[in-house]
Amino acid sequence: MTDIPHLPFNDGNSIPQVGFGIWKVPPEIAADAVASALKTGYRLIDGAYLYMNEAGLGEGLRRSGLPREEVFVTTKVWNNEHGATKARASVERSLKTIGLDRLDLVLIHWPVPSQDLYVETWKAFIEMRDEGLMRSIGVSNFNVDHLERIIGETGEVPVLNQIECHPRLAQPELRAANARHGIVTQAWTPLGQGQTFEAEAVASAARRAGKSPAQVVLRWHIQNGTAVIPRSVNPARQAENLDLFDFDLTEAEMAAIAALDVGVRTGPDPSVFKML
Ligand code: NAD
Numbered sequence: 001m002t003d004i005p006h007l008p009f010n011d012g013n014s015i016p017q018v019g020f021g022i023w024k025v026p027p028e029i030a031a032d033a034v035a036s037a038l039k040t041g042y043r044l045i046d047g048a049y050l051y052m053n054e055a056g057l058g059e060g061l062r063r064s065g066l067p068r069e070e071v072f073v074t075t076k077v078w079n080n081e082h083g084a085t086k087a088r089a090s091v092e093r094s095l096k097t098i099g100l101d102r103l104d105l106v107l108i109h110w111p112v113p114s115q116d117l118y119v120e121t122w123k124a125f126i127e128m129r130d131e132g133l134m135r136s137i138g139v140s141n142f143n144v145d146h147l148e149r150i151i152g153e154t155g156e157v158p159v160l161n162q163i164e165c166h167p168r169l170a171q172p173e174l175r176a177a178n179a180r181h182g183i184v185t186q187a188w189t190p191l192g193q194g195q196t197f198e199a200e201a202v203a204s205a206a207r208r209a210g211k212s213p214a215q216v217v218l219r220w221h222i223q224n225g226t227a228v229i230p231r232s233v234n235p236a237r238q239a240e241n242l243d244l245f246d247f248d249l250t251e252a253e254m255a256a257i258a259a260l261d262v263g264v265r266t267g268p269d270p271s272v273f274k275m276l
Contacts, residue, residue: 030056
């Protein structure tokens with residue numbers, strides 16, 4: 001079984017560099033998908049209250065028979081539950097729904113600057129972490145100004161920033177800012193909806209390495225030091241997306257893939273997104 005490297009957090013904990021994302025996994029098959037991913041070798045499940053499948057996440061975890069400490073569980077607090085009271089209620093509900101007494105990582109899902117509650121939410125996260133509801137606290141979809149504001153106002157640096165990142169949106173500046181602060185970058189939609197699978201930079205590296213285009217794109221993230229959370233409910237693809245550690249991309253291949261960056265998002269812009 002693949003030995004998945006861990007990336008160190010600035011709080012002393014660490015996270016597997018590859019995990020299994022469960023956005024859009026229907027609740028009725030979430031337990032099967034999570035159990036299958038854990039059987040395949042994944043040790044990180046990336047969930048969120050928004051995904052409406054936290055009960056399945058917990059069921060899959062129990063069904064796997066793995067000791068609790070072997071699996072890293074992430075969840076997120078949604079946009080309409082910012083603020084001290086609601087954020088706490090959200091974390092407590094996630095713990096109950098998943099069936100755990102402690103989460104490994106909780107993220108603020110989006111900053112929602114228009115409601116200006118992310119600093120208060122971050123302060124609540126610090127308290128909950130200190131009380132033991134979660135081991136580590138982080139953010140998602142935070143731009144540099146959002147990061148710098150929470151760090152400036154609390155002195156507490158997130159362990160991780162989960163951002164949209166793939167070859168068409170390579171985010172070099174935001175990844176560098178995360179790194180400067182000692183924050184792990186984790187890519188969501190790491191495969192970029194397959195939009196670069198046929199690009200020559202990806203296809204030729206795949207032919208040369210004897211790997212699939214998806215594996216080449218994921219390997220590009222890995223060599224950038226980015227963590228990834230690809231999603232597939234298909235066990236063969238789950239295995240493919242974990243089989244990333246027996247080949248290297250050359251510097252020229254890395255640069256050719258980086259050159260596919262056109263700064264185009266598949267998702268919303270964090271500076272204005274506010275779906276509540
Ligand atoms: P992804 O990049 O993981 O792509 C998933 C799609 O690619 C699916 O259609 C799947 O069938 C296909 N796929 C998977 N493996 C493949 C392979 N080997 N070959 C060909 N196709 C393959 O995209 P995603 O689900 O959008 O993102 C991954 C995870 O990121 C989510 O499940 C979720 O956990 C997280 N996420 C977070 C946010 C956020 O705002 N924080 C937003 C979106 C997603």
